[in-house]
Amino acid sequence: MPPKEQIVCGNPLYLEWIGEWMENARALNSKGYQTMRKAYDSMKNCPIPFQHPSQAITLKGIGPTICDRLEKKLREHCAKEGIHMPEKPGVGAGAYQADGSGEEDTAPKKRKTTRPYVPTYRSGPYALLLALHTQSLTSPLPLLKSEIILLAQPHCDSSFEAPPATNGGSKFYTAWNSMKTLVDRGLVYRNGSPGRYLLTEEGEEVAGRIAGVAEEREGGGAGKTKKVRVDKEGPMITLPEVSAPPAPVAPTAATAVPRPAAKAYSDDVVILDDDDEDIPVIVEDLTIEPAISAAPPAAAPAPLSPTGSAAATFPSFIPIILPPGSFTIHLLLDTREAKTQRDRDYMEQNLNVPGVNLILRSLEISDALWIARCKHTGREIVLGYGIERKRMDDLVGSIKDGRFHEQKFRLMKSGLRHVMYVVEESHLDDVRSYLDAIQTAISSTQVVNGFFVKRVPNLEGTVRYLARMSTMLGRIYEGKVLHVIPDNVIDARTFGDFRKHLKETQPNIDYLVSYTSFSALTSKSAALTLGDVYLRMLMTIRGISAEKAVEIATKFPTPTALMEGYEKCKTVQDQKRMIMEKCCGYGRKKIGVALSEKIWQVWMEKREQQQ
Structure with a gap:
């Protein structure tokens, strides 16, 4: 029997791009991975070359969204290579017979048009999206059902708790049942038990447009009927006349973090697709200066001049400026991190994914760090995020011999602003007699030391968390200016007080240190006072x-x-x-x-x- 002939993909460039998107979705543990997987298999098994990405609509698993992304990617590719962009053929031009003959179908194929989801004004979904959007402006943390209802009820004509008194009280649903619709449509992400909810990226876009409608309608247009477009390509909707719409309820102190009112959105608020409630997203109002050359011009920050008694202790200096786009974000992983003694390359192999620039290095402190590397000089700047990884058996051992407290003490003196402990709940059967001590140690780490603790089931959970953190930090620092303290100004004996002084005198600027200075500060013996x-x-x-x-x-x-x-x-x-x-x-x-x-x-x- 002759061997089965393998099908050669007719569009290897499109296949490569879809493969990159698939791997990116897998690294983020996104639900879109299965969608990209189907599109990848379908494109791989198609031997017919397409002249334009729109012709891929005929393949199973590839819809208008993927076609549009392919077209955008092809346009960028043609512009970069200096070649002509293929023209988009007529409707049905890319259709071919089911037997694979490649002949064009004379009858044009009718394409489905998906209408954007537009909730009814003052309905349950409308109020829920608006409530979650209002909370996201003040805090990136997810909300419980009771907290969402408190924010959403003023924007809805139906009750979220009591069923409507119609048909003799035979209806048992409330406006809260609309949350299932939002979750199914991918606009809201739910996690945990009891459930906690937050907006996805798509939901944030829809809610942002709804918020603009609500502000127009409830802010100054009372008593008027107005047509507005919620989606930029969607249909026009008519807002009904409302006699006295209730004002939006501001988040309470228990559910919101204070935020300057002059800023509607922050570039630092990043919502991930999975488990983002377990990532400490930092909201800062950092003043962005223009790009500054090596010779400090007038736009550079003025030299720091401590006043009072501190003038004799803290020197004046001009910070080193790294403008946006002049650096790349890298993840430093300690070379001693391994799955087992025989499988020491597991973390390295699984972290080599799109969006993660991995560097293996022996670290003085912490098991993982993030740095910014200057593209021109190669100078490395520590961003202030560090992760300490602990297995359950390792945690118990460090508590017994005192390493746990010594590590926390060094981390507190390291200058890292955001320290995260990742506790892997594997090998739990070996330490069941120490569960009380483990819980006490974790609680003390959170409450006393102020460190963030993330609990994951195994090493795979740690790898996924590192990948998501790398993606998030890349998006946070994409448009930021970095202010770096020169190495000759840093003194290990006074560095803690120096950082505190800078925070008090210039709270809007986050001063960083180079990796060289950080290593000297965190060495076990080099900088002991x-x-x-x-x-x-x-x-x-x-x-x-x-x-x-x-x-x-x-x-x-x-x-x-x-x-x-x-x-x-x-x-x-x-x-x-x-x-x-x-x-x-x-x-x-x-x-x-x-x-x-x-x-x-x-x-x-x-x-x-x-x-």
Whole structure:
């Protein structure tokens, strides 16, 4: 039996582009992956070449949207290569017979036209989209059902909680049932139990246009009927006359984050397709200056001149400016991160996807970092986002030997503004007896240290999270100006106070540091001060966490001060209770009698015996 002849794709360029979109959707764990997968298989099995992307409409799994994307991509390709853009053929010109003969169908094929979704004015979907859009302007966090109803009810004529009193009360649905329609249409994303809701990118576009309609109608057009177009290519709709429409309800303090009123949208708010409620999206109002050359012109920021007592401590400097487009975003992954001892390349292989520029490197601190690399000089700037990865068994081991507190202490001093702990819930059966300690450690990391904790089921979840974070940061910093502190200004002994001073004097500018300076600041031994050594000495005593060590160092800044404090006590009992009585400002768990006596034993007992 002769071997089956393989079909050669007649449009390899189109196939390559669809393959890129498919891989991008897979990396983002998007629902559009299956759609692109069907389009890819259909194009791959088609041996007939197309003169224009619109002819691909005849293939199964390829609709007007993909054809439009192919046409746009082809237009960009032709402009880049300097070749002529093929003309779009007439309707039905690309149709071919089902037997694969390639003959054109004489009867024109009627194309389906999908009308954009336009909810009825003051209906359930209208109010839900408007409520979610209103919340997205102040906070990117998802909302619960009760919070959405509170915001949506003023914009809807039907109740979200009580069924309509019609047909003898036989109807049991409310306006909230419209949420299922929005989820099915891909306008709203639902996750978790109880469900939390937020707008998708498509839903954000529709809701933004609806918000413009609501502002026009409810802002100053009361008592008038007006035709408006909700979608730029959609039909005209008529808004009915409303006697006194209720004003939109502003988000409450419990569900909203304060935001300057002068800004309707922020370039920093990025909504992802999957699990974006678990990504800490930072909303900042950063002033964007024009591009600045090497020689600082008049548009460059003025040199910083600390005033008062700080003038003798903090030097003046002119920051290095990286304008938008002059740098690329890269993910630094520690070379020691591996799935198993035998499969050390798993993370590297699975992170080589579109949108992720991966670099493997031995890191001083954190398991993953994001940097901006200058295209011209190769200079690397740390963006302030770092991830520490922990398996359950690794977390328990680090709690036992004290590495967990030591790592958190170094992360707090590293200068990273956004530290995220990714906890993989694998190997859970091996540590079930330590579940209480694990939960306490996670809660302390969130509440006391202020770090963000993301729990994933396994290593695959960590890889997906890193890919989504890389995509999000690329979009955030795409149009931003980076302000970098020169290396010669940074002093490890005063860097923490220096960053705090800059934040207080210029809160609208986020100053970054180079990767070289960051490595020096986070080295375990290169930049240790007397205070750092003192804190480490205190933390070697069992029962003293980083927070308690800092509290003791606040009252007794040096070992000499601690010894002098003990010598001032009249009796040995007073010495044993001194730390407990002096360091009583610690918030959660105060230093008790037993721990205070243990500290005295370490520092003074041997000396008392010698005397």
